[in-house]
Amino acid sequence: MTMNRAVFIPGPIGAVEDPTTILRALIFSSDLSFLMEAHDGLSAAIATQAGFKGLWASGLSISSALGYRDANEASWTEVVDVVERMADASGLPILVDGESGFGNFNNARLLAMKLLQHGGAGVCLEDKAFPKRNSFVGDHHPLVDIDEFSGRLKAIKDTTGDDLLLVARIEALIAGYSLDEALRRADAYADAGADAILIHSRKSDADEILAFAKEWQTLPIVIVPTKYYRTPVSAYRDAGISTVIWANHAMRAAVAGMRAVCARIAAEESIAGVEPEVATLDEVFRLLGYDELAAAEDRYLPKH
Template identity: 75%
Template structure:
């Protein structure tokens, strides 16, 4: 007989800390809503809190941005364990659902399902997996972007679904157009990944116009929701995405790039001027930092839980 004081071991892929409401929120944004939704990039707890304060309803834990914040290149130099550690801080810093850039899953089906389970345990609501080979290279760097075999990648997707079921939104990211293949190849892969259990398709393009994206949606005909990352075709008006019935737009790396530019300017000026006087009006005040990260809550908690100095003298 099982000792009643012992907790039962959760089934594979489940975790008592996982918040299904966040997964439901992400599913509603990507899979159920008739309105275009937007996910904002976050690469740490601070950027996540700022995105939530701005009014975004969901976050994209960017592989590129997280790698940059750790001082790595977006070429699988950061490990999967480093990724999930950062995702945990992002999830803990906000009340928003987080879709994680899982690259290609850091290996074969076994690595992919391990990554998915760990992301779910750390608070992620979804993961996007790209059909690249390990180690991957950032989509916008160079021309060597070998694609995974369709059946092999479909196996990675099935392994994630078998491990996490509906507890994690699974987005299959297609790199065929990035790698120079034609639209037929992209559509072929999209159908295969839908059959493997993907909840949505992310079609990626490196062109400066959205013509490939529009062409894909026209042929795809809404079999599954379509997610896009308009990093290169940023001049395309959002109305074009709505017309093409895109589900979700990811602003994929903009907080990291904004922080990089701002820090560079501040460092240059402080070094040149040997003073911070001229830059103080243009940076966040310490009070703003304390307010964003809720230092007042800590003060209230101290008043409630720590003994008062007069109590200690009694």
């Protein structure tokens, strides 16, 4: 299956290359790549302006922005809608957090097909039972059987082929299993058609991640250093890791910023004090391409 999707983005970005091709180049690059979390069109546009080459559509962040908990409370259709807005606002390739597939193999392949149709460049599936919960909440994280999860991966690959990058996320270390179990799952998921492996950890150091990378070099390795953030990036380069995902910081920054501004306005009963500390409306207009709309009006609307 080959679609060769060129995407047209309204506003200042214009036509962009097939997003899956770009994401694949990032994941398979010999240089360390970085994906920035986004959770709506605005955060996607900001990440683009900052210079990131690809985005991570975070399940935690999208759920939080929608007012849900990261426990499969947001539906896959809601996630697809958000991804479409992110794609339109950024023009960047998006690796989508597909949770555990929102059900069995059939749900997983339907999700993958819809993401492909609505701007996703890749999907990342984790080997937890449905419904899943955030990896950093609690200690109960049951995993699905290797063969069952491999079936979900095969179903996605058979449905989307190489048109959608497929990342298999291993939660064995999160669930308290050994490195050997993580390696066993990585081998199985590679055989099932995964393009890359995401190995996840909740420890405050990267030791078990680096141990995995030392033992397993079959496919590109993707990591999420939310908890082991003090590890220098040079360690990942030295370990041959492919891609680092900054997984939730735009959402967390938004929470902190909005909380501070709302509290101050409520206390001062005025916006005068916060006005110099927030983005101007002109900045917002530039970010979202209002100038393109004005130019289009001059071109397409009748002159009076």
